Amino acid sequence: MTPALRVGRISHLNMYPLYHHLARAHGEGMVFTDGVPTTLNAQVLDGRLDVSAMSSIEFARNADALRLLPVASISAGGAVDSIQVFSRVPFERLRSVALTPHSATSVALLRVLAGPDVEFVPLTTPPRQALRLTDGVLLIGDEALAGLRTPFAPHHTDLGEMWAARTGLPMVFAVWAVRTDLPERLEPALERLTALLTEARLRYEADPDRVVAAAAERFPFPPEFIAAYFTRLRYGFGAAERRGLERFLELAREAGELRELPALAAA
Numbered sequence: 001m002t003p004a005l006r007v008g009r010i011s012h013l014n015m016y017p018l019y020h021h022l023a024r025a026h027g028e029g030m031v032f033t034d035g036v037p038t039t040l041n042a043q044v045l046d047g048r049l050d051v052s053a054m055s056s057i058e059f060a061r062n063a064d065a066l067r068l069l070p071v072a073s074i075s076a077g078g079a080v081d082s083i084q085v086f087s088r089v090p091f092e093r094l095r096s097v098a099l100t101p102h103s104a105t106s107v108a109l110l111r112v113l114a115g116p117d118v119e120f121v122p123l124t125t126p127p128r129q130a131l132r133l134t135d136g137v138l139l140i141g142d143e144a145l146a147g148l149r150t151p152f153a154p155h156h157t158d159l160g161e162m163w164a165a166r167t168g169l170p171m172v173f174a175v176w177a178v179r180t181d182l183p184e185r186l187e188p189a190l191e192r193l194t195a196l197l198t199e200a201r202l203r204y205e206a207d208p209d210r211v212v213a214a215a216a217e218r219f220p221f222p223p224e225f226i227a228a229y230f231t232r233l234r235y236g237f238g239a240a241e242r243r244g245l246e247r248f249l250e251l252a253r254e255a256g257e258l259r260e261l262p263a264l265a266a267a
Helices: 013-025 037-045 056-061 105-114 141-149 159-167 184-206 208-218 223-230 239-254
Strands: 005-010 030-035 051-055 066-076 083-087 096-099 119-122 136-140 155-158 171-179
Touching: 005 013, 005 037, 005 184, 013 066, 013 141, 013 184, 013 208, 013 223, 030 037, 030 184, 037 051, 037 056, 037 171, 051 056, 051 066, 056 066, 056 105, 056 171, 056 239, 066 184, 066 239, 083 105, 083 141, 083 159, 096 105, 105 119, 105 136, 105 159, 105 171, 105 239, 136 141, 141 223, 155 159, 159 171, 159 239, 171 239, 184 208, 208 223
Parallel strands: 005 030, 005 051, 096 119, 096 136
Antiparallel strands: 051 171, 066 171, 083 136, 083 155
């Protein structure tokens, strides 16, 4: 019996438009593992997963062991809602930020945007409590969305919006990558996954209301909030996303977050 392709799935709402249509592939030569980006990153790198959506900065840091699948991403052309710095002071006055443990790309992006002088510390307490000791808290995913719906700080800054204002380019938060040592017998399953990712994106774009309704049954947000949030996100990986990713990685290297720039597959 041929082993199944081990696929990572980001468990946040932001990936649901793809995963809603991928669910039927479970057991058909693929087995899925859900997790937050940092967990999935680690599982791909240590060999517990074969392929996953993973933080774009972690792909770049480990590009010698990974192959980019240039068919899907999590990107945004402006405000993204689910990557926020909640703070006691305006963004330009930040001196310290407590960082979510769940995202690598957002931390690197914050360093690019905030500069070298802002102190980063781990987030080890609830965000409200952390703000007693730091100027800001970086949250991602469903935690950031919950913070927008129930504000707990005087200021919040959307890092996707700030990136777009500074660069005029999309921000690619996550890419799909596969281990370069994937056994040849799993290549057919990988080809099927690649085709399904494109199919899932197109099916979502053709009928987003169906996905919104399903997401509202699974996540603790009302349909109208989810629908508005989904309009912020992009799931393809075309020429614009490749340019945005290239620019992010260039700036991440300048900020000390990346040692070498990887070669990216053509869009």
